[in-house]
Amino acid sequence: MKASFRQSMTWLHTWTGLVVGWVLFFVFVTGTASYATQEITRWMQPERPMQSLLVPDAATQFDMAYQQLRSLPQSQQAQSWTVNLASDARNSSALSASWTAAPEPGERRGRTETLYMDTSSGQPIELAEPVRETAGGRALLRMHYALHYIPADTAILIVGLCTMLMLVAIVTGVVAHKKIIKDFFTYRQQKGLRSWLDAHNLISVSALPFYLMITYSGLLFFLYSYMPLAVPLTYGFEPENRDAYYSELMTQTGSGRVLGLGGGGGGPRQAQTEQGGRSGREGRSVRPLPLGQQAEQFTDLSALVAQTEELWGKGQIRSVTITPAARGQAAQLQITPAYADTIRRSRGAGTLSFNAQTAQAIAASPADVAAAEVFGSSMLGLHEGLFADSWLRWLYLVSGLLGCAMIATGLVLWTVKRRPKLAKTGEYEAGHQLVEKLNVATIAGLSFGLAAYFWANRLIPADLAGRQQWEIHSLFLAWGALALYSFSRPVFIAWRDSLSLAAAAFLLLPLLNALTTERHLGQTLWQQDWALASVDLVFILLGLMLGWAAVKVQRKLGQTKHNTATRNRTATVASAEVL
Amino acid sequence: MDLLLLFAILTSAYVAMAALGLSMDKHFEQVFGTEPKAFYQRLLQSAGWLYLLLTLWFCIQGWQLAIGFVVWFGTLTLMQGSFALLLTYQQRLTSVLLWAAVPLATLSAVLLWTSGFKSD
Numbered sequence: 237m238k239a240s241f242r243q244s245m246t247w248l249h250t251w252t253g254l255v256v257g258w259v260l261f262f263v264f265v266t267g268t269a270s271y272a273t274q275e276i277t278r279w280m281q282p283e284r285p286m287q288s289l290l291v292p293d294a295a296t297q298f299d300m301a302y303q304q305l306r307s308l309p310q311s312q313q314a315q316s317w318t319v320n321l322a323s324d325a326r327n328s329s330a331l332s333a334s335w336t337a338a339p340e341p342g343e344r345r346g347r348t349e350t351l352y353m354d355t356s357s358g359q360p361i362e363l364a365e366p367v368r369e370t371a372g373g374r375a376l377l378r379m380h381y382a383l384h385y386i387p388a389d390t391a392i393l394i395v396g397l398c399t400m401l402m403l404v405a406i407v408t409g410v411v412a413h414k415k416i417i418k419d420f421f422t423y424r425q426q427k428g429l430r431s432w433l434d435a436h437n438l439i440s441v442s443a444l445p446f447y448l449m450i451t452y453s454g455l456l457f458f459l460y461s462y463m464p465l466a467v468p469l470t471y472g473f474e475p476e477n478r479d480a481y482y483s484e485l486m487t488q489t490g491s492g493r494v495l496g497l498g499g500g501g502g503g504p505r506q507a508q509t510e511q512g513g514r515s516g517r518e519g520r521s522v523r524p525l526p527l528g529q530q531a532e533q534f535t536d537l538s539a540l541v542a543q544t545e546e547l548w549g550k551g552q553i554r555s556v557t558i559t560p561a562a563r564g565q566a567a568q569l570q571i572t573p574a575y576a577d578t579i580r581r582s583r584g585a586g587t588l589s590f591n592a593q594t595a596q597a598i599a600a601s602p603a604d605v606a607a608a609e610v611f612g613s614s615m616l617g618l619h620e621g622l623f624a625d626s627w628l629r630w631l632y633l634v635s636g637l638l639g640c641a642m643i644a645t646g647l648v649l650w651t652v653k654r655r656p657k658l659a660k661t662g663e664y665e666a667g668h669q670l671v672e673k674l675n676v677a678t679i680a681g682l683s684f685g686l687a688a689y690f691w692a693n694r695l696i697p698a699d700l701a702g703r704q705q706w707e708i709h710s711l712f713l714a715w716g717a718l719a720l721y722s723f724s725r726p727v728f729i730a731w732r733d734s735l736s737l738a739a740a741a742f743l744l745l746p747l748l749n750a751l752t753t754e755r756h757l758g759q760t761l762w763q764q765d766w767a768l769a770s771v772d773l774v775f776i777l778l779g780l781m782l783g784w785a786a787v788k789v790q791r792k793l794g795q796t797k798h799n800t801a802t803r804n805r806t807a808t809v810a811s812a813e814v815l
Numbered sequence: 816m817d818l819l820l821l822f823a824i825l826t827s828a829y830v831a832m833a834a835l836g837l838s839m840d841k842h843f844e845q846v847f848g849t850e851p852k853a854f855y856q857r858l859l860q861s862a863g864w865l866y867l868l869l870t871l872w873f874c875i876q877g878w879q880l881a882i883g884f885v886v887w888f889g890t891l892t893l894m895q896g897s898f899a900l901l902l903t904y905q906q907r908l909t910s911v912l913l914w915a916a917v918p919l920a921t922l923s924a925v926l927l928w929t930s931g932f933k934s935d
Contacts, residue, residue: 421836421899631889
């Protein structure tokens, strides 16, 4: 056995970290990108209009869009109408009117069509080209828990297992770190192993609360998948037993959703149907009037919008949704605020609802939820960070990037620590070689793959069918190709070349963007479309960071060659090829 | 979000991290070349904790209690990292920035206090 508690914790930290490090690096990179899901999707759809500089008051904007919804023939039969107002808030760059059709048989959701509006003229914007289909930020979001190319259920278990080991690695890491307070700000440069250790410690301590929160809450998202027997052993193994549990849970927690069932916050459809009564199965016989016809009976909706803006303040309304009367429920007007004031993950928090015919306010469902529900939804909310404004969103991105760096430095540290011993004997064991190569293939390879994802978005023809899938294939093809290359070259040369390639791919992205679209930095900065411009700027920043790493490796490579040359003169072994 | 508020939390978080960092023997020596006198050490320590709380107060005023704590942790992460990097690559700058940040953070605290955090 190991000598002391700290030593055994160090051992546990080293090996749990190594085993799951590569999967976790993928999860952290794609997860970090998910803090910019909407911004990435917008970058990947360059046909969409830029930030509206002129932002009239909410009622005026609403009127412009509402008139379109009422007059367009294709929106009359829709199941809901939504007006997204232009404002400074996230993903609110343009005024738009959209309508969602009833779901086709077998589909979960109906198709949504969107019309962008010019806030100055009140007329629809004629897009030069239709908005391209893209896998967008959502594909990265999905990958960070469901991976890709393997069944989602399996992937969720793999990611969950890795996450559990990560939680172990974090806690044991805190124990293993001898001078956590004394070395709180310490980084000693150019000291080989010492520097790697300092860097890993510093990065790990720096966002420690974030890592703990993100790992722990990550496990809550799929808690029923990770503890599959918990419910059946008490309630029984039949699907209706499970549904009985869900509805009991929702009654007791006072929530309309069940937490812990998956990423999109999807509830069990059966149970939610019972609760919310939004099924659509009953009441099919009496077809309600189409929304377009019902709208003739509506009260002055823009007055309600104006009244709400007065209450909340200018630019504080995100969207207005209108749903028709159906199944005994009145037609509704729902007004959603632009900014969240809670960390809890609760859809529709702060939304005001009105009866669209009588203008009467509809009381929100009682906020009387159980403490367990508050805790659960707060953890999930913290994980997703949907409440974050622009400053907090940047902080989330920084913390996420630090997480990627923590994993990367940890993986590299493992090899640096063992390298001198192996170099002395002149033998590299196969296991060490494999770790070295997997590190290059994962860290530099995935970075390159991610850049390729964005290259593919600009280079694949905008009207190609199934182009979303090809964007994703491009990510993995580029990654795979670079991984193969890394495996075929000596480790340091592989590091230098892969990092340089990834750096170049990111640095050239803004240029490619300028060559292929009208949404390049020259335009976006000029039009003060900061959200869109920041995507290009982050590409440049990532490119610079990868390039800096490549330069460091190159220097190291020069040194090693020099050392080897001198050593060869005194007739010792160890060639640069092996390194 | 208000630029003054952002400036306030950035400067005060820097003061917090830099003062706490420089109150440690080895970092004080790194920057000033001598061991700190007990008095200075105490002063730096108290200033560090004081501005840590001041940063939290800014965050809660600007973002409410729950989100405020999240912003606080994130900002401190950013500043801890920035200070550690400065300490390695630009040692002199750490103290210069500290001297500049103390009055700026204090001034913005006063400005925010008198304006009642209105423009958020």
